[in-house]
Amino acid sequence: MASGAVDLFIADPSLEGLLKLTKVDLLAVAANYGITTTKQSLKPVIVATISQHLLAHGVVASQEEEEDKDEEGLERVEVPPGSSPIRPEGGVGVESRVPLTLPKFQPSPEESGRSVETARLRLRVARLEADLRDKAERRQQEYELELRKLDIKRLEVETSKEIRKMEIQAETEVKIQIRQLELAAGVSSSPPVGREGPFDVGRNIAIVPPFRESEVDSHFSAFERVAGALHWPKEVWPLLLQCKLTGKAQEVVASLSLEESGQYDLVKAAVLRAYELVPEAYKQRFRNHRKSSNKMFVEFARDKESLFDRWCAASKASTYATLRELTLLEDFKSHLPDDIVVHLNEQKVTTVAHAAVMADEYALTHKTVFYPSTPTRGPRPSNSQAVRTSRAPAAQPSTRGPSKAERECFYCRLPGHLIADCPTLKAKPKAPLSPSRSKGVGFVSPKKPSVVYSPFLSKGWVSLCDEASQQPITILRDTGAAQSIIVSTSLPWSEKSYCGSHVLLTGIEMGTISVSLHWVYPSSSIVSGRVRVGVVPRLPVDGVSFLLGNDIAGGRVVPVPEVVDNPDPAYTGTETDSLFQDVPSRTTVLEHDIDVEDSKPIRMHPYRVNARKREEMRKETEYLRKNNMAVPSRSPWSSPCILVPKPDGTSRLCTDYRRVNAITVPDSYPMPRTDDCVDTIGSAVYVSKLDMLKGYWQVPLTPRASDISAFVTPDSFLQYSDPSPLRGSLIADSLFRGFS
Known part of the structure; x- marks a missing residue:
């Protein structure tokens, strides 16, 4: 909805009125005149846009046009001919000269102030317009500059392509001409091996394939292909190869003599032997290779083919006959004991016939002459231990165990005979023969799990x-x-x-x-x-x-206990409440007395403690008074109190009776020795602990002892009615007498 200021501006549009509008009113004015603008634009930008539109369509006039109109509006006054001259108000006067124009308009001070403000606003609008024009021009210049840079780069790329194309074309033409000249002269492109100059090792070493210890065999194959294609002399092969070897291969070559390191075949065999890349190693790789989860079946098949080809190449099985011998020999070895297979591998047999002869010779040489009488667990005996040949002497005595004269009877345990000839067993009376009876049918008890x-x-x-x-x-x-x-x-x-x-x-x-x-x-x-x-x-x-x-x-091993809302206890007796209560009782067996003879009363002031300990002392004294263990005192005796920490983290209220103990007649009743107590329970299977609830508090004090036990804290002055901090071995001994 348009405001009143917008309506007034639309009724009388002017640049001054436009500058006085708010941003919301300016957007409404722009919408009224169909001017495109956005809310995100700044107010000066919106004012400049509306001003340009209104000036372009003649809705408002510029400042110069308004001044021209003001000057044109001034009427020119002329005196008509024959008229009388203007006279003064007095009547008759001298003829005066009337000016040809009206006097220049002099605005009032208020109008002059508004004109200055209007001029400032117009100047600001003009500056904004100039800034917008400058920014637009700069953006246009930058855009044109980028276009020129792109054109220059494109020209450079095209030029480089053309130059490279011309170079390749020129090189090709030169090569073609050289080849034509060579063909015309009948000269080969590769110089003969015998007539070429000295071989440059440093120039060709960069072409040697890199050595990797995980692919030793493939490295030799790649090296031989490169050397053969480039017609490298065979005598420099070991030198080029040694320049690329690393790790174990380099150590093996370093261990060779100078003459051996100059022969390529010896170097190759030594390196392959160091990495166990002999025919047996290739065979084991081929047989033991399995497909991994991250490999496809196509890759697995290719690996199998590569391993089989390497095995055949290492075994020199290049024809059907050699491959047949290789397959038969492997199958023959799979049925032999391990020791014979090791012997055949050491002899490097290549045919089945030779392997069979070597196996027979090894078996006869290492034939077993003793067999254990008791069976043993483990792998079965090798075939070499169980060889039976017709070439063995027929009269050879059996050595499989002790003779019959040395064997022991299983019945009487006497040597010299077997159980079949045991005289003791034969002398045993035999039970009379009874007619056979049919056996009854019984029930089989079910099997039960073990108690474990x-x-x-x-x-x-x-x-x-x-x-x-x-x-x-x-x-x-x-x-x-x-x-x-x-x-x-x-x-x-x-x-x-x-x-x-x-x-x-x-x-x-x-x-x-x-x-x-x-x-x-x-x-x-x-x-x-x-x-x-x-x-x-x-x-x-x-x-x-x-x-x-x-x-x-899951984690449950035993049944989970069931928790019910209404428990049903099996026993709710109250017969022992008096024995197991939290408030100590009072004994009537004896009273405790303190004998200080005729000593004068000892009076001491309370020790100074911090706020926390003072609060704990106050709680302890309140507990003593509440349970009638201590009462307010008027005694002339007074001893201070301290707090002693207990193992469980709490504190115990103790009274410092060192001055009182110095004048007290001691009690001679003996205290039990700790080592005697330990010796008493040392051999016991079960040890029971009997403890009283504040046992010392349950013994009353005599009136004199109660006065002497008076103690003082920062907040109270009390005296004990029970001998808590005093001696009590007599009452403890009388209570637990009879327990062992």
Whole structure:
């Protein structure tokens, strides 16, 4: 909605009125005249835009036009001919000369002030317009400059392309001309090996492939291809190769003699032998290579082909006959003992016939002459220990064990005969023969789990669904099992209970079996609800039908105690309340007295303590007064109090009776010795601790002892009614007498 100022401006538009409007009014004026502007623009920019539009369409006049109009508005007054001259008001006067124009307009002071302000605003608008024009011109100049730079770069790129193209064309033409001249002269492009100049090692060493210890065999293949293609002399091959070797290969070459290091074949064989890249190593790599999870089958097949080719190349199996011998020899070695295989590898046999002869010779040479009488666990004896050949002497005595004369009878344990010839067994009377009777049928008791599983056994129920009848089961909680399993005879399994998946289980024997998963509903003190378990024919623990693993039970090993809202305690007796209460009682067996003879009373002032200890002392004295352990005192005796920290972090209120003890007649009743107490309970199986609730407070004091026990704190002056800080071995001994 337009305001009143906007309506007044539209009725009488002027630059002065435009400058007096607010930003909101300026936007309304711009909308009225159809001028495009935005709210984000500054007010001077909006004023300049509206001013340019209004001036361009003649809605308002500029300052110069207004001044011209003012000058043109001044009327020119002329005296008509024949008229009388103007006379003064007095009547008759002298003829005066009338000016041709009206006098110049002199504005009032108020109008003059507004004109100055208007001029300032117009000057500001003009400056803003000039700034806008300058910025627009600068942006235009920068844009044109960027365009020129892009054109220059494009020309440079095109020029460089043309120059490179011309260079390549010129080089090609030169090469073609040289080749034509060589062909015309009948000269080969490669100079003969015998007539070329000295070989430049430093120039060609950069072409040698880099050496990597993980790809030693491929490095030699690449080096030989490069050397053959460039026609390098064979005598410089070892030198070029040694310049690129690193690690173990460099150490091996350094260990060779000067003559050996100059022969390429010896250097190559030594390096390959150092990295165990012999035919046997290639064979083991080929046989033991497995597909990894991050490789595709195409890559795995390519690796297998590469390893097989390297094995064949190392074994020099380039024809069908040699490949046949290699395959037969490997299969023949796979059926031999390890020691014979090692012997054949050391002899470097290459044919099956030679390997068979060498194996027979080794077996005859290392034939076993003694066999143990007791079987041993472990790998079976090698074939070399069980060789039986027809070439062995027929009359050779058997050495498989002791002779019959040395063997011991299993019945009487006497040497010299066997149990079949035992005279003691033959002399034993035989039972009379009785007619055969049919044997009765008995019931087999069910197998029970071992007692070692008792802490982890529990009873439960299981079913295939909630509505089905539940079957009783014995559950074993196995904290080392990752999968829960159940015996297949526990429930009638079907396709409805099948989960559609299997799981692989690995036992302690490191074997793996596939087990189908089914949904069941167990109900036990540890877990209940619908769970997924594996079904197996039997479990290794007799009497257990359900093995509960961590996948279902999680961290629960034993049943969780059940908490009820209304507890039902089994015993709520109150017969021992008087024995186990928090307030100490008072004994009537004896009273405690303090004998100071005729000594004068000792009076001391309280010790100075901080605010925290003072508050603790106040609480302790309040407790003593509340439980009648201390009463307000008027005694002439007075001893100060201190706070002694206890092991549990609290403090104990103690009275400093050192001055009183110095004049007190001591009690000669003996205190128990600590070492005697330790010796008494040293051999005991059970040790019981009997403690009294504030036992010293339960012994009353005589009136004289109560006055002497008076103590003072910063806030109170009391005296004990019970001998808490005094001696009490007599009452303690009388209470616990009879306990051993």
